[in-house]
Amino acid sequence: MLTKENTVIGFIGTGVMGKSMATNLMDAGYPVVVYSRTKEKAQSLLDKGAKWADSPKTVAEEANVIITIVGYPSDVKEVYLGENGLIPNGREHTYLIDMTTSTPSLAKEIYEAAKEKGKHALDAPVSGGDIGAREAKLSIMVGGDEEDFTKVLPIFQVLGTNIVYQGKAGAGQHTKMCNQIVIASNMIGVSEAMAYAKKSGLDPETVLKSISSGAAGSWSLSNLAPRMIQGNFEPGFYIKHFIKDMTIALEEAEQMGMEAPGLALALSLYKQLAERGEENSGTQALFKYWEN
Incomplete structure (x- = not known):
């Protein structure tokens, strides 16, 4: 069972929405490890107590729940499947949650690759913009295994108010x-x-x-x-x-x-x-x- 005591959240992508989402997780009491291509974008989170990681690989080695919200499908692919990415590195039984708006086909590819490595992948894009992210009122639409969705639901509830499991991998996208x-x-x-x-x-x-x-x-x-x-x-x-x-x-x-x-x-x-x-x-x- 995932609790605040045994969960370290990795957060990759600290842009307009990601920064507020990571802040809400920290305010809820979760320890957070952050990575962003531009460290300055994460500075307010580091000042608040987040730990800096210098690559997705480092995040994978330190966190057992990892959330990503980056720019484009190409960024998602690199973060998850690249040599220094989340799936080739880190521990088994890690929960990988991509909240980027990306392609359904890539979500399925990530799900299968994660499964082969003993990890759990969910595609969970969000809607609500900067206001929803800041006020923790995002709509979160989730694809993947329902059992995994249930395990990380308390984390989703820190970020949003309308959280719906949609079905198998790719359904969220x-x-x-x-x-x-x-x-x-x-x-x-x-x-x-x-x-x-x-x-x-x-x-x-x-x-x-x-x-x-x-x-x-x-x-x-x-x-x-x-x-x-x-x-x-x-x-x-x-x-x-x-x-x-x-x-x-x-x-x-x-x-x-x-x-x-x-x-x-x-x-x-x-x-x-x-x-x-x-x-x-x-x-x-x-x-x-x-x-x-």
Whole structure:
């Protein structure tokens, strides 16, 4: 049984979301070992008492539960399967939890490779952005063995409030694709609505009071439309990472013989923004498409 007394959590990836997630684990009393490609990004965690590791291999040697939330599938593959990665190194019976949004096929590959080494792998991507990470209110969608999910559930409960076991390896990533497909089209609607309100001479903040709690209500409308109105385009979730997610979702849909026109349109609009230098802005910067 995993308890705080016999668990050391390794945390790889201390970006916008990862830093808050690792902080919440430390606040809950778990000892945390961190690794990030840029040590400075982890400094606030080190100041708080986290232990620094200089590679994924070192994390694997010191922790028995390891959480990763990195950028791209290529990063996930290197962290898990590379020579200095988590699966070739470290102890048996380690729980490996990838919370990056990645490909279902890679999640399955990691699951099988971990199983061969006597380790337990779960794909557990999250939704909720920087706010959800900071407030420990993330939605967590999990694929892998249900027994492993049950063992690490107390850790998930430190990070989120909506935690659902979805099925076998890869199911968490497939569920996250559903999530991103909904957000993709919704972000077009939210951005268009705010641009329309502004161009028609309405006060966008007053408009929000009317529409955010009605049938049009959504997380994006409540949390990101105010940032659009304020001109705050700092990333809670990077455009470059959303483009990565939408690309994965579109490729998966195509492999299943499914058309996804809403997703394709959103991807094309975000790519145009990235070409204008907005790849490091937050997803709410889609509003700039209509401003320009």
